[in-house]
Amino acid sequence: MGFLCNWCSYAGADLAGVSRFQYPTNIRVIRVMCSGRVDPTHVLEAFIRGIDGVMVLGCHPGDCHYILGNYYTEGRMKTLQRFLEIVGVKPERLLLDWVSASEGERFATLVSDFTDKITKIGSLRNDVPNNELQKRLLAARDVFSQHRTRWLINRERELLVEGDVFGEPVDQEEFNKVKFEALVKEYEKNRVLFSIRDKALSVGEIAQSAALTPREVLRHLILLEQNGLVTVSGIDGVKPMYKKMGV
Ligand code: FES
Numbered sequence: 001m002g003f004l005c006n007w008c009s010y011a012g013a014d015l016a017g018v019s020r021f022q023y024p025t026n027i028r029v030i031r032v033m034c035s036g037r038v039d040p041t042h043v044l045e046a047f048i049r050g051i052d053g054v055m056v057l058g059c060h061p062g063d064c065h066y067i068l069g070n071y072y073t074e075g076r077m078k079t080l081q082r083f084l085e086i087v088g089v090k091p092e093r094l095l096l097d098w099v100s101a102s103e104g105e106r107f108a109t110l111v112s113d114f115t116d117k118i119t120k121i122g123s124l125r126n127d128v129p130n131n132e133l134q135k136r137l138l139a140a141r142d143v144f145s146q147h148r149t150r151w152l153i154n155r156e157r158e159l160l161v162e163g164d165v166f167g168e169p170v171d172q173e174e175f176n177k178v179k180f181e182a183l184v185k186e187y188e189k190n191r192v193l194f195s196i197r198d199k200a201l202s203v204g205e206i207a208q209s210a211a212l213t214p215r216e217v218l219r220h221l222i223l224l225e226q227n228g229l230v231t232v233s234g235i236d237g238v239k240p241m242y243k244k245m246g247v
Contacts, residue, residue: 001028001051002111003042005035005069008059008100015104023108024115027055034058036069040080040144040153043094048137053093053118055110060098068157070098075156080144083183087136088128090121139190146186152179188212192220193229193244200233200243 004010010031016023032038035058043054056077058070074096081091095114099107128136143149156179159170191210195201203221207214221242224230233243 001030001046001053002055002057003030003032003035003038004099005037005058005065006031006033007065008063008098009035009057009107011101012057012099012103012107015101016108017104019104021105021108023111026115027111034064034066034069035073036064036066038073038076040076040083041141043077043080044137044141044144047089047093047124048134048141050124052122052124053095053114055095055097055114057097057099057107057110060100063098063100071157072154076153079153079156079179079183082180083140083143083187086184086187087140088132089124089137090127092117092121093124093127135191135194139187139194142190143183143186149183149186152182188216189220189224192217192224196230196242196244200241202236202239202241204239206242 004013010029013029035056038056043056046054056073058073059065061070061074064070077094077096081094081096084091084094095110097110099110125133127133144153156175159175160172163169188210191212192206195206195209201209203214203217206212206221207217210217221230225232229245230242231245232240234241
């Protein structure tokens with residue numbers, strides 16, 4: 001799947017067609033006004049629906065019709081690429097690149113190379129065993145839907161370029177550390193919630209289902225219970241059974 005910005009990449013794709021440059025026909029194009037319109041949840045949704053590779057193509061840096069759209073895209077997509085590794089999905093399945101309206105040939109080459117790469121690494125279903133993939137992707141999509149995550153990602157450029165509220169420069173490495181800690185914590189929490197969405201489970205069972213340690217599960221359960229998202233639905237022997245509220 002390719003998300004193409006209207007002003008550059010889509011025009012580049014158009015030129016490739018008019019100029020009769022050959023490229024694989026299995027790309028499905030979604031035209032967006034700016035690459036900045038592409039949200040990480042859109043990419044994750046594509047993976048959830050079985051797409052094996054997603055390209056996000058925008059104007060070259062400095063050429064965005066909306067001035068900074070592609071800079072925001074770059075921050076978001078780089079974060080998502082790194083996060084895909086945590087989920088277990090190969091980060092190469094997401095490509096971010098730039099194509100101008102006059103680069104029809106470049107567009108055709110990028111699509112051909114990306115299609116070859118995805119064909120070589122195979123189906124997305126090979127990345128994560130069994131039916132784990134959907135659960136992980138759904139949990140990841142929820143991470144990027146969260147208000148806190150969106151704030152962190154969308155403020156990144158501002159914080160790094162302009163500094164914090166005191167005008168103090170923010171260190172990129174330090175910011176990345178804080179950002180990924182928050183993302184991972186949110187992801188683990190979602191994994192716990194997903195595993196008890198349909199039935200009540202003990203801490204050990206949740207740990208197994210969510211691929212976390214019992215200690216990590218317990219830490220999340222305590223917070224989730226305090227926030228009214230999880231409840232103890234009964235006791236099995238000596239083990240409390242947890243379930244998601246409202247199920
Ligand atoms: S208009 Fe092309 S990236 Fe913004």
